[in-house]
Amino acid sequence: MVAVDLPESTRPAARRSPAARGRRAAGRILPLVPAFALIALFFLGPILWCVYASFTDVALTGATASTPHLIGLRNYRRMFADPAFGQSLWLTVVFVVGSAVIGQNVGGMALALLMKSRHRIARAVVGAIVVGAWVMPELVAGFVWYAFLADDGTLNAILRAVGLHGKSWLYVMPLLSVIIANVWRGTAFSMLVYSAALSNVPEDLLEAAAVDGASAYRRLRHITLPLMRRAVMTNLMTITLQTLAVFTLIFVMTGGGPGTKTQTLPIYMYQSAFKFYQLGYGAALAIVLLAVGGVFSVIYLRMMREEI
């Protein structure tokens, strides 16, 4: 909701009676009603149902499928007593920090900085390659990485061709594999955001600093980055929320395994709700996932508000 504040004097309503103002407000709000109704129906409705379901024992089969009971906080208590949940939460945080906050964010920034003031053709080629990975559907990206890292996959074929021994990458280092795949897939987004933000950094400021003898590092640290602060925070928030929700990529590459070594919260939620048929418990996990996203968002918003 963006509220546009017009100067008081230009508002004709200010000179009208309160009743007329009310009618006018109604006339403005009315066209929005269908949009609100749709949002309520397809967005708010499911969320509210999810909140409600998380306090019940509703299941996909069994007696509680047709007659669920309210069970208070039992789902949540069970969750916090379940070591599998703690592990999933930890894996989710590692996955988000590793692939989004560090991988995509730093990678995107580095690419944007390196591509700035390069030749037009070099920019076009690098840009096309990186964005190519990004426009690929998640399912295809997952399969590409599975084919690359599998036992008889491309990577091992290359290693064998140069006389090295391959490894079962998805078995030996599953979490690192999915993190790298997600960095590969998502870096383009950060690169695009940072390229746009970089073009807004005034050249004369950088030139003036250079004339004053500031090194490239100091120009980056004290001029470019502070000016890009908002772009960085917006980008971090976006990619964090996207990465929290990554399901397909991991599901295709490892299925959450081996064992539970890549079972992040979305995978754990899927397993509880649709493999063990416990919709209520799955809904409770979804609420917790929502809360984790909320915590990250609050941190970023706080950081954005702080002035330098």
Add this chain to the structure above:
Amino acid sequence: MRRQWALVMTAVTVAAGLSACGDSGSSDGKTIKVAYQKFGNFIGADELFKKIKPVFEQQNPGVKLKLIPIEADENSYYTKLGLMRRSKSTAPDVAYEDTFFVNSDAQARFLMPLDDKLASWPDWSQFVAASKAAGKAGDGHTYGVPMGTDTRGLWFNKKIFAKAGLPADWQPKNWNDLLTAARQIKAKVPGVIPLNVYAGKGVGEASSMQGFEMLLYGTADKLYDDQTKKWVAPSRGMNDAMNFLKTVYSEKLGPTQQQALDPHWSDNVAAQELPQGKLAIALDGSWLPQGWIPGGVSAWPDWSKTLGTAPMPTQNGQAPGKVSLSGGWLLSVGANTKNPDAAWKLVQLAMNKENSLFFYIKGTQVSVRNDVTSDPEYVKGNPTQQFWTSLVQYTQYRPAYSVYPQISNQLQAATEAVVTGQSAPDKAVNDLAGQIKQLAGPDKVEGTS
């Protein structure tokens, strides 16, 4: 003027939104909806219902048959079916139902009891008793007509056996015979995997059912006691089954840990390891030829000459000497169908002698109808069919309770801990028993050791 325009737009949008929410399917009893699985190799049900659709509509004028093939693997099929059933307007009138969910779906009131209808159906006497029992829920009512079953036992490669000096008509009498043969193969035929027993979470239910439970049900213990209505854990049998797995994997008689824990391992066994002669003995299922027959995903014309079959023996050869576990599917009628008579007519038509035979052959099913079993058409094209059908009289079904999928998941984790050497067998069993108590409730579990 503008406001009126806005009002009109609002009304139009809301109306469109509401009509989109309405039910577009018909629930007036004029259409019978049948939901079934169609996935990869498994197109038998789809072919069956396509075949009988014109017949059904001709026999029942005014009633249409709507086919709903659900393209999903077994687990996702069940999820989708469960979601369809959450609303009366989307629930199918007839569904392809895993025997294993009969109890929990009956409790959920998704299914209609068929006792009266079955009593007056002459064909019902042709069905094997064990398969009839599989459609019966804990409340004593029968909720479906069996569409065939599967059985489990040993496949072995006669060529590898000849090299190892083992007979082509090998029939192990107990677990020890099995291990002895595997050790002999390891010593004499290097480079092949002597014996595959599924374990670990990678292959999922295959590891519980073809692996651990095929061992456990050959001991004196079971996973669930039908008399006391309790899960049995820990038990001596569980310890012995885990020790068997430990022996297989620690003596390197089985696949490597990496192979065994790969989610695609069960597919690889059927599509590569057995056809390429890399595996000597496989504890597996009756359906494997599905992929080897002409037109299968890994067609292998010589399979019936190369492979032999043997029943899985009990631990010490104790009676009845053979172990098999079965799954199997039913045709069930939905509890909320508007036209139960037409739905029941469809089930009768789909599962009469002719159509049962059609489905058994298309779906590589083991017959549960006596009149089909004795039909020469049934064994034609699959020489092992007779063997697998002979196991039906020994076969047992998994405990069909809604908590089973979670317990099965813990079983898989426990076998994984044993084959990777993370836990000793008795510790794995104790941990497992703790997990089962937590999942089923402590009052629903009894230990025997």
